[in-house]
Amino acid sequence: MKLIGLGDDKLAMTVLFVLAAVTFIIPICNLMLPADSALHFSAYTVSLLGKYLTFALLGLSLDLVWGYCGILALGHGAFFALGGYAMGMYLMRQIGTRGVYGDPLLPDFMVFLNWKELPWYWLGFDQFWFAMLMVVLVPGVLAFVFGWLAFRSRVTGVYLSIITQALTYALLLAFFRNEMGFGGNNGLTDFKELLGFNIQSEAVRAILLMLSGMALISAYLICRWIVSTKLGRVITAIRDQESRVRFLGYRVEMFKLWIFVFAAMLAGIAGALYVPQVGIINPSEFSPLNSLEIVIWVAMGGRGTLYGAIIGAVLVNYSKTVLTGLMPEIWLFSLGAVFVGVTILLPDGIVGLLKRRLQELQS
Amino acid sequence: MNAYAENVFGEYDTRVRGIMISASELDVRHGPILYLEDVSVSFDGFKALNDLSLYIDAGELRCLIGPNGAGKTTLMDVITGKTRPDTGSVFFGQTIDLLKMDEPSIAQAGICRKFQKPSVFDALTVFENLELALKTDRRTWSTLFHRLNGEQRDRIEQIIETIGLGTCHQLRAGALSHGQKQWLEIGMLLMQEPKVMLVDEPIAGMTHQEIERTAELLLSLQGHHSIVVVEHDMEFVRSIASKVTVLHEGSVLTEGTMDEVQNDPRVIQVYLGG
Numbered sequence: 001m002k003l004i005g006l007g008d009d010k011l012a013m014t015v016l017f018v019l020a021a022v023t024f025i026i027p028i029c030n031l032m033l034p035a036d037s038a039l040h041f042s043a044y045t046v047s048l049l050g051k052y053l054t055f056a057l058l059g060l061s062l063d064l065v066w067g068y069c070g071i072l073a074l075g076h077g078a079f080f081a082l083g084g085y086a087m088g089m090y091l092m093r094q095i096g097t098r099g100v101y102g103d104p105l106l107p108d109f110m111v112f113l114n115w116k117e118l119p120w121y122w123l124g125f126d127q128f129w130f131a132m133l134m135v136v137l138v139p140g141v142l143a144f145v146f147g148w149l150a151f152r153s154r155v156t157g158v159y160l161s162i163i164t165q166a167l168t169y170a171l172l173l174a175f176f177r178n179e180m181g182f183g184g185n186n187g188l189t190d191f192k193e194l195l196g197f198n199i200q201s202e203a204v205r206a207i208l209l210m211l212s213g214m215a216l217i218s219a220y221l222i223c224r225w226i227v228s229t230k231l232g233r234v235i236t237a238i239r240d241q242e243s244r245v246r247f248l249g250y251r252v253e254m255f256k257l258w259i260f261v262f263a264a265m266l267a268g269i270a271g272a273l274y275v276p277q278v279g280i281i282n283p284s285e286f287s288p289l290n291s292l293e294i295v296i297w298v299a300m301g302g303r304g305t306l307y308g309a310i311i312g313a314v315l316v317n318y319s320k321t322v323l324t325g326l327m328p329e330i331w332l333f334s335l336g337a338v339f340v341g342v343t344i345l346l347p348d349g350i351v352g353l354l355k356r357r358l359q360e361l362q363s
Numbered sequence: 364m365n366a367y368a369e370n371v372f373g374e375y376d377t378r379v380r381g382i383m384i385s386a387s388e389l390d391v392r393h394g395p396i397l398y399l400e401d402v403s404v405s406f407d408g409f410k411a412l413n414d415l416s417l418y419i420d421a422g423e424l425r426c427l428i429g430p431n432g433a434g435k436t437t438l439m440d441v442i443t444g445k446t447r448p449d450t451g452s453v454f455f456g457q458t459i460d461l462l463k464m465d466e467p468s469i470a471q472a473g474i475c476r477k478f479q480k481p482s483v484f485d486a487l488t489v490f491e492n493l494e495l496a497l498k499t500d501r502r503t504w505s506t507l508f509h510r511l512n513g514e515q516r517d518r519i520e521q522i523i524e525t526i527g528l529g530t531c532h533q534l535r536a537g538a539l540s541h542g543q544k545q546w547l548e549i550g551m552l553l554m555q556e557p558k559v560m561l562v563d564e565p566i567a568g569m570t571h572q573e574i575e576r577t578a579e580l581l582l583s584l585q586g587h588h589s590i591v592v593v594e595h596d597m598e599f600v601r602s603i604a605s606k607v608t609v610l611h612e613g614s615v616l617t618e619g620t621m622d623e624v625q626n627d628p629r630v631i632q633v634y635l636g637g
Contacts, residue, residue, distance in 0.1 A: 231507040233491050237484040244482045247443060248555070249470035249501050258503045 006224065011354055015307040016217065022049060023213025027206035035202075046205045047277050048321065052314045053212040054274040057219055059297040059313035060306060061266035064223050066295070067304035068232065069259050070239030072157075074291050075164035076267055078171050079139035081285035083268025085175075086138055088188035088281040089122060090131035091199070095192050108190070109183045119181045128195060135272040136265040143264030144257065151253035151260075156242065165288050172286035187282025194276055205277070212273045216310070219266055223306050226262075235259055296339050302349025311350055389473070389558065390457040396421040396559060396589045397442065402451030403613075404437055411437040412448065413613035419559070424585040426600045427593045428624075429610035430633060435593045436479060438610070439561045443476050444469045455559075471501060473558035477551075477565060479593075481544035485537030489528050489547060492536050493519045496551035519554070526550040527576065541568035549580070560584070562592045566599055578602045609633070 006012055029039045030046060058080050065071045092107045101111040105118055124130040146167060150160055178184035197204045226232050234255055237245050246252050275281045284290070293316070301312020316335070323331045346353055389396075397419040404412040412434045419425055427435050440446035441453060444466040453461040461469055470476075483492050497515060500506070511519070523529055526546040531539065536547060545565060552560055562581070566574045574596075581603050584590060594600050600607060601621045609616040609624050611633050617624055624630050 226507070229507050230494065230509040231503065233487055233495060234506055236486055237495060240484055240486055241482055243445075243466075244478070244484070245495075246466040247445075247470050247476055247478075248496055248551070249467050250495075250506075251467045251501065254503050255506075258507075 010358065011351065012224075012305075012307045015310055016220070019053075019213060019217055019220075019310070022053070023210055023217065027210040030206040031203060043202055043205055046202075046209050050205070050209040050212045050277040051274060052317050053209070053216050054270045054277070055297070055317050056310040056313040057212070057216045057270035057273070058267050059294055059301070059309035060216070060219055060223060061263040061270065062294050063298045063301075063303055063306055063309035064226070064266075065260055065263045066298060067306075067309070068227055068239060069235040069256060070242075071256060071260060072161045072295070073164045073260070073263075074161045074288065074295065075166075075168035076263070076294050077288075077291035078168035078286055079143060079264040079267035080271040080274070080290075081168075081171070081175075081281070081283075082139045082142065083135045083271030084275040084281040084285060085182060085188070085271075086125075086131055086134040086268070087272035087275045088191075089125040089134075089182075090128060091191040091194065091276060092188050093122070093126040094194070095190065098192055099190070107183070107188070109178075109186065110181070113178060115181075122181070132272070135268050139264040139268035139271075140261050143261045147257040147260040148253075151256045154253070165291065168286050168291050169288050172283050172288070175283035175286060183282070185283065187280060187284075188275075189280040189282075191276065191279055199276055199279070208273065208277050212277070215269055215273060219269070220306060220310070223266075226259075227306070231255065231258070293335070296335065298349075300338065300342050300349055302346075302351030305349075305351045308349050308351035315350070388458060389455065391421040393457060394418075394420050396456060397591075398452070398454040398457075399438075399442070400452050400454075402438075402441060402448045402453060404434075404441060404446055404448045410613050412441065415451070415610075415614045417608065417615060419589055419591060421589055422586045424581060424590045424592070424603060424605065426604035426607045427591060427610060428595070428597070428600060428607060429616070432612075433610040434613040435610055436563060437613075439476060439563055439591075439593070442469075442559075442561060443474060467501065470555070473556075474561065475552050475555045475557035475559070476561040477545075477548045477563055479563040479567075481541065481548050481568075483536040483539075483544050483547050483551070485535065488533050488535055489523065489531050489539070490519060490533065492547055493522055493550055493554050496554035498554065498556045522550045522553050525553070525580070527573075542570060542573050545569060546573070546577075549577070553584075557588060560588050560590045562590060564594055565592065566594065566596060574599060 006016075026041055026046065026049065030041055033040050058076070062073065062076045065073055065076075095107065097104050099108040099111075101108055103111050106115060110118070125134070150163060155163065174180055175182050176185055182188065191199050193199055194204060227236075234245065234250055238252055238255060242252055271285075297312040297316045298309045299312070300316055301310065302308030316338075320331060320335070323334060342349060348355070395418040397417070399415060399417040402412050402415045403410065415434065415438065417438070427438070429435055437446060441448050442461065444461065444464060447462065455461050455472060455474065459472065461474075464472070484495070487495070494511065497519065499509060523532065526549060528543060528547060528550070531543070536544065539547060545568060549562070549565060552562070565581075566577050569577065578599060581590060581592065592600075592603065604621055606618065607621050607624050608618045609627075609630050616629055616633060617627050619627075
């Protein structure tokens, strides 16, 4: 705690405290108490909270590259989706003979396409450890190759944002194709089991919520540690004066690459936790719009603070749940209005507002 | 993909290491530490540097003067790798070809620069700015796990005292005055323990007292480092320089002591437009 200066940061401590409460109290209540108890949360609430936590993890990872290193990545959702697909492939292979066609090896959509054997890139995904490795490795390698090419050519600013957007759009189109072997338009769904446990059961849902919360808390602490190291100060310096950092002898592209790959891996983990809780992964997760929404979460919460991204992700998604339930047609308009409002009135986001209030109270 | 990436990394590492080795083999036996020969740079037809040749001796303090547009800043850009010349050669010592290196490798080899516009990191504190400049391993993983040892901490403290910012340790650099930012950047230059210091307009925005201290500091560094100062203020140049180079329209007009160049009719003509 002392190492990363958490004790002095009241807002960060509050966010962590609330997170810890959601992570442990709700799942424990649901596991220990009978279903008719007042403190027993519905399966719907538990999945919803779990989903918010994975989004918060995704927002956190974007804040690291955007808020601290100044890379406005508009394709961050792609890494989330790839992590999700890796998890989805594992879950598909767990279905076994319980699919509609009952094929022991091939998932339903492959039988439907008349495929005779499993494509090579599906091999190994029946092993949990292999799938988990792919959850971080596939987004990491993509981020590495993309970042290596982009950062070494010194593509920055708007141009970089546009090509990240193009990256996720290209993946969207690719994953839509049936021949890619990822279920095309429908994606991967109809999951049955996770490590042998029924994925629909309340206990598994409660545990998934707990795991999402634990992943978020650990990721937050690790990110907080990273930005408190010298590397953290180098990336902040890169955000503010990239060329000056080069003249100090730092290879700017390597630092950008490091932080970009790390953030992509975090996004992959978020995606892997998301998929079993919502029960489906399809190409729409690659949609450029999704990636833009992540930017809005972070901007709303307050960029460059880490916990701001968590607050922003949860609040925006909560209002999305409420609004799309009440008046689905106005959701995008209200999101746009909120974004414009925040940019004009709260340039430091909600966290900036809270900090100012806190200072006023103290003085 | 992985194999490709490793391969790229491998080559990259040897390249960096190759530079580090050659940097330690800096050869100044013949006197000069910087050799610029027949360097030309043009931007859209405008010749910023025109067949310029310049030699800087090891340990020397050299002042560059010249009217606006004479090519002083472009010259620094060429030496530090920011601008590639169209023709000519730039050597560091006898053996190190600067034209084959990029900005970070040149900086790591020991050529460091203070910019005309003070370029410090506003979001970081004075201490952190100096910490980033501290001469250490610049690779990502070692930067992540880097901890200041007592000796390095003392060195930063010592430089903070030298640049007169002893009361501003934990102040964000953005909150400093213009003159203080200039000093901080000079401090960052010292932290890098450079062999060659390129100092672009160090006294802009400074008070008289600060200017005097800057002159003292630069004179005290002479001999340990080779220093090239670009400055408009003739009084200041006179107070520090033993040798002055006058640039005009991208080439060297004349070289000599301050008195010699001030009495040179060509220099008078260039400055007064006679």
